[in-house]
Amino acid sequence: MLFDLPLNELQEYKPERGEPKDFDQFWERTLNETRQFPIDASFTPVDFALDLIDTFDVRFRGYGGQTIRGWFMLPKGARAPLPCVVNYIGYGGGRGFPTDWLVFPCAGYATFVMDTRGQGSAWLNGDTPDLIDGGSSPHFPGFMTLGILEADTYYYRRLYTDAVRAVEAARLHPLVDGRRVIATGGSQGGGLALVVSGLVPDLAAVMPNVPFLCNFYRAVTITDEDPYHEIARFLKVQRDKVDTVFRTLSYFDGMNFAARANAPALFSTGLMDTTCPPSTVFAAYNHYAGKKDIKVYAFNLHDGGGSHHEIEMLKFLKNVLT
Secondary structure (H helix, E strand, O other): OOOOOOHHHHHOOOOOOOOOOOHHHHHHHHOOOOOOOOOOOEEEEEEEOOEEEEEEEEEEHHHHHOOOEEEEEEOOOOOOEEEEEEEEEOOOOOOOOHHHHHHHHHOOEEEEEEEEOOOOOOOOOOOOOOHHHOOOOOOOOOOOOOOOHHHHHHHOOOHHHHHHHHHHHHHOOOOOEEEEEEEEEOHHHHHHHHHHHHHHHOEEEEEEEOOOOOOOHHHHHOOOOOHHHHHHHHHHOOOHHHHHHHHHHHOOOHHHHHHHOOOOOEEEEEEEOOOOOHHHHHHHHHOOOOOEEEEEOOOOOOOOOHHHHHHHHHHHHHHHHH
16 A cells, blocks of 8 residues: 655655764764775686676675675676676675676676675575674664664674775776776665765766665654564663664664765655655655656555666666766
């Protein structure tokens, strides 16, 4: 059912962002600390019996110098640098196998898939543990409340930093045109793409699909679906931590990164999506500072536009990159 604001109100919905005064300093410090570690990006050829795709196992150093895994794929026999699509993964998923990520390399793009630290067990398998213990406070099972009582210890500080380093790692490959790097993903992956658009100033484009991690307070109070509902269940028990939790989340809200973005963007949302409610998507979209468009799928849930939207993304990239 249509449970959120009507479309005409969504198009105008632009809530206050509640941005902390030291937002930029926090992220500058976080990224500078991680950049003290060499990125050590490596691309090792692997054989998955894909005759038309060259495939590489990726390793690079993310937050705290921890090794992050991934995949890198190229159209077979590529010789000149190509635009590169950096893919981020939805909540609970990992990098899976290269056969899960064939759309963009089949369309002629270099493709970099970042594994998600500590996840990769709910749907696609992953290979990257979260070895840095930043979650010392009590947390509900999952990742939304892991370390949530302080911005410095929150799980997503590590994951957002990994996402920036993934772009930096992709740009080191000789067959990637560093001026034409695109960030994309769905749900959590869409949220990460949005974060990167605000922290990396020279992306060629960004495509956040049904993005998660936006407009936290509204999300937590409008839906009972996980992952947002993990926060509500935490606060149901930790009743005196409400202000602390939402202060931490203000450093991680996609709206605040959207307000700093400048790359051309294509968003998507499903108007029946109870996982990432459309008002939370439009909150980020309406704050997005760059040139933008959004595809609205009126009768879809968290699947968004599915394969229809994949075609829209390919058309968008062809237009942006030419």
